[in-house]
Amino acid sequence: MDGFKERLNDSVQVRLSVTLSLAILIVAALAGFFAFFSAINETHEMQDETLRQVAVLFDRQKMTLHYPVVEQVAGDDEESRVIVQYLADSTKASGSGDATTPLPFPTGLADGFSTLSVAGENFRVLVRTTASGERIVVAQEADVREKEARKSAWRSLLPFLILFPVLLLVVSDLVRKLFRPIATLSEEIDQRDEQALHPIDENHLPTEIRPFVVAINRLLTRVAQSMETQRRFIADAAHELRSPMTALSLQAERLSAIEMSAAAHQRLLPLTQGIERSRKLIDQLLALATAQSSVERSQASVSVHDIYRRVLEDLLPLAESRQIDIGVESFDEVQVVGNEMDLLILVRNLVDNAIRYTPEGGRVDLAVEWAGESVILEVKDSGPGISAEEQLLVFDPFYRSLGTDEAGSGLGLAIVKAIADRMGAHLRLSFSDEKNKSGLCVSVWLKRAS
Template sequence: MDGFKKRLSESVQLRLSVTLSLAILLVALVASVFAFVSAFDETHEQQDDTLRQVAMLFDRQHMTLDYPQGPANKGDDEESRVIIQYLSDGPHATGISDEALPLPFPTRLADGLATVAVDGENFRVLVHTTARGERISVAQESDARDKDARESAWRSLLPFLILFPVLLLVVSDLVRKLFRPIGVLAAEIDQRAEQALHPIEEQHLPTEVRPFVVAINRLLARVEHSMDDQRRFVADAAHELRSPMTALSLQADRLAATELPPISRERFEPLARGIKRGRQLIDQLLSLAAAQSMTERVHTPLSVHAVYRQVLEDLLPLAELKQIDIGVVSTEDVQVVFNEMDLCTLVKNLVDNALRYTPAGGRIDLSVALMPDGVQLQIKDSGPGISLEEQARVFDPFYRSLGTDESGSGLGLSIVKAITERIGARIQLSFTDEHEQRGLCVTVWLPADRFENLDARDRGEQTTKRSAQ
């Protein structure tokens, strides 16, 4: 009961449904009582009118009475029987039930309707004076009359018994439909990407909900402005740091070319590596700021294999340094409509991540496949992979897996995530070897509106490229 009270106090929909249901129930009860009483009284009035019509028929046709003797006729219902007798015959009654007529009705009864008790049984009696001056009584048992009146009254309640549950169902369905736009709105907001801060469409919403949506839109505008300021600050800071870091790198390169004592050389090498990591971090920060930017990009048709070749040419020295077998294993190319810088950045960060964590002598395979619902880009490596517990966290900025000695900024997968969210793509991490749970397999699904088939002359082109052992 306490749980229901809590839900009732927290849910407007439930509170509205319960209130309307109770109101319908109360109105139905009042209407049912009124209909029952009205039908009961109306049936009695019709029964009294029947007694009057019998009396008038007797008077109009100048009938005479002959009290029956012996058993009742077949089909004669004792309970609903209408009795006619001369009122003056009451004192001469030989019995006290309607089986023996006449009945002992008092002779002093006035003309009109009256209820008379005969041996504990009530009769409804109409006394009428005929045109010949004879006083007759037309009577019927009150119990039979009440039984018929109750049955008629209960039948009048049948529409209420049918209408009440129907109204409850209609009210419940109506309330649910009225609140459905709110649920749809909540689902729409919940499915938005982190960077999707465009205003919510409010024209199709009820008037009562629009002020709430307007307030949310204003909040989204403030959040977008704040995020733009933050991205601008990061980009500006990275740009400002790039020049001094470039100068430090040049000085380090000049210093590396000079003759240094062994102890100075030993101390200089960590400094040079730190300067290199700093430059890489600045470049990654600029790439992340560009990937998170919501400005419109120019999209042009691109060959995925051509993008793969460009990335492999840039990163081939690192692959040769670690003796990693890297190449494109898919023979069928796909042309996508994409921003060239975004696609190159996405693939380059994924391949660079694979090269860093794949041990020497390992293997990295790049592939592309045309699916019914889009284009599938896949990059597999033979490295240690990422545990299921860490797969959701590796997309966070500056997060790096524990137990790895590889240098990096921790922004590569964050950049990939930002690009996929902005274009409506999906990314999934899994194991290259599911049985051994080793190796990382990164799958990116580009939406269907981002691809088109290449000409037949480009199909079947072998683009597999392997690095030197």
């Protein structure tokens, strides 16, 4: 009960349905009440009319009476009989109340309708003076009349009884349909990822919720602007840090060329490694900020093999230093739609990971195949792969698996995801060797250039 009250307070939809249902119930009850009593009145009027017609017929046809005189109305029903007798004959009444002798009506009755009790029973009575001057009584039992009137009154309620549940169903369906745009809107917003800050389409929305959506759109624009400002700040900061880092790295290089003691050399090594790591981190930060920025990129038809070749040229020394056998599996020339720089960064990060996380002497394969309108790029390695639980986490910025000796910033896959999102490309991580659950296989679905 408390739950229902809470829902009634919280939900406009429930409140509207309940209020409309109650309104329908009240209207139906009032209408039913009036229909019931007007049906009773109408039946009584019809019954009076029947009595009047019997009297007129009797008068016009100049009929004479021989007791018993009983007219049947309303079918075979014994009780709905109409009694016709001369008013003067009332004095011959036996008082038994059966149809064989006249009933003891008061002889002083005035012409017209009246209801009176005769021989222990209530009668509706019409007294009429005929053309020949005799006074006749046409009567019917009041109880029978009442029973018939009620029967027809109950029948008049039938349409309300059928219409009420139908109306309730129509109302609840109508209310649900009225609120459907809100449900659809919530679904659409729920399905968005955190980067999708484009305005909500307000064109097909009811005017009542449009101002709310317009306000949300203004908020989305402000949030997008603020995020863009933050990204630009990170990009600017990374960019500004690059030059002093390059200078530092050059100084360290120069220093290492100078003759110095073995101990000094030993100290210099972590310093140069640290500088190198910082340079890589700054480059990755800049790449992530660029990948996430909303600035439009030029789209062109890009050769996948060209990308693979340039990445291999860059990373072959690293692969050789780790004795990794790296190669391209297929040789078909395939073109995809996208920005060349984005694609290059995406593939380089994947291949860099594959080489660095595969133990020495392992294999890395780059493949490309097409499926309909899509082109699937695959980077597979013979390393340990990424477990299903970790696959959900590795795209987060700065996430790094525990227990890896490799130096890294944890931004590579976040950059890959940002680029894939902005290109509308689908990404999937799986195992290269599904049976042994080993080796990472990253698949990227891209749009094929025509």
